[in-house]
Amino acid sequence: MKTLKIYLLIAVLLGVSSSLVAQEKLSKIVKSGELKIGITGTQPPFSMKDKNDQLIGFDVDLANLLATSMDLKLTLVEMPFGELLPSLSKGKVDLVISGMTITPSRNVKTAFVGPYLISGKSILTKSQVLSNATNPQDINSDIKVVTLKGSTSQKFAEKYLTQVQLELVENFDIAIEKIRNNEADVMIADYPTCAYAMLKFPNEDMVILDRPMTIEPIGIALPNDDALFVNLVDNYIESLERSGILEIMEEKWFENPYWLMQLK
Structure with missing residues (x-):
């Protein structure tokens, strides 16, 4: 006691x-x-x-x-x-x-x-084929993918996109430029970031998914x-x-x- x-x-x-x-x-x-x-x-x-x-x-x-x-x-x-x-x-x-x-x-x-x-994970790309993706496996191929270092987008890519060539950058402005300059095929980011790129560069033939692949708080x-x-x-x-x-x-x-x- x-x-x-x-x-x-x-x-x-x-x-x-x-x-x-x-x-x-x-x-x-x-x-x-x-x-x-x-x-x-x-x-x-x-x-x-x-x-x-x-x-x-x-x-x-x-x-x-x-x-x-x-x-x-x-x-x-x-x-x-x-x-x-x-x-x-x-x-x-x-x-x-x-x-x-x-x-x-x-x-x-x-x-x-x-x-x-x-929010949720989406992609920014110039490929009409890739823009029709509904799940990660639709883009899990020998392509160049860029995303933000240390983010959940990096973890998402490392977990689901095992066949891609993954490049990590310090900020999304760099990633967006790589898509614009055809230095990468896909940018993985939260949906608002992908939508921002579309708003800022409306005449560059970039596309995003109709809806995010994930739901994230x-x-x-x-x-x-x-x-x-x-x-x-x-x-x-x-x-x-x-x-x-x-x-x-x-x-x-x-x-x-x-x-x-x-x-x-």
């Missing part, structure tokens, strides 16, 4: 300690008055640079709305996609908003809020040891969704091409 009481005491102390740590993290953000959000800046239409070298996009708008709702100054920290989650775990950013798919392997190490958007990545922070962000995102703001943002960035005039 004495041993049991000791174990219970330890469990209570650990719980209190964990709660205090969570409160300290959130308090630190509030005290600093700054919210640091990790983003690539190279994932159109989620994030990209305009003519004035300023970040714009769906995720940029979402980051601004979140920071404003929390009454905090927004600082966008740009980095390659593969560095986002490591930077989050090291405390270099407070959260990540960068077109990131919620997967079990990521969720084991990282907390997620959302999804704030439902896109969410916000947060520290996995800060339940209070996760709960706070979740409440704000739910409010944005219920108010219809997220739906308006989807129409702006995924259906209306006028923002393309802001790009270089």
Whole structure:
């Protein structure tokens, strides 16, 4: 009985300690008055640079709305996609908003809020034959495929496209250029990214799938040891969704091409 009481005491102390740590993290953000959000800046239409070298996009708008709702100054920290989650775990950013798919392997190490958007894997190609694909096996042949390094698109290609020549690049602008210049046959990416390429280059004979090959939830990545922070962000995102703001943002960035005039 004495041993049991000791174990219970330890469990209570650990719980209190964990709660205090969570409160300290959130308090630190509030005290600093700054919210640091990790983003690539190279994932159109989620994030990209305009003519004035300023970040714009769906995720940029979402980051601004979140920071404003929390009454905090927004600082966008740009980095390659593969560095986002490591930077989050090291405390270099407070959260990540960068077109990131919620997967079990990521969720084991990282907390997620959302999804704030439902996406799926698609392709960008100049081949009318390949554009009729309905599943990965339809494009699993001796062709050149390009996709983003460290992304779920890379994992998708490595798992299902075992016969292709796979090239990994640092951002999707590079991948799109390879399709435009006939240096690759297919780009694997989330559907919005493929749709963006079609909007930006309407006269280059590029095509995408009629519907994605997968269904994937896109969410916000947060520290996995800060339940209070996760709960706070979740409440704000739910409010944005219920108010219809997220739906308006989807129409702006995924259906209306006028923002393309802001790009270089």
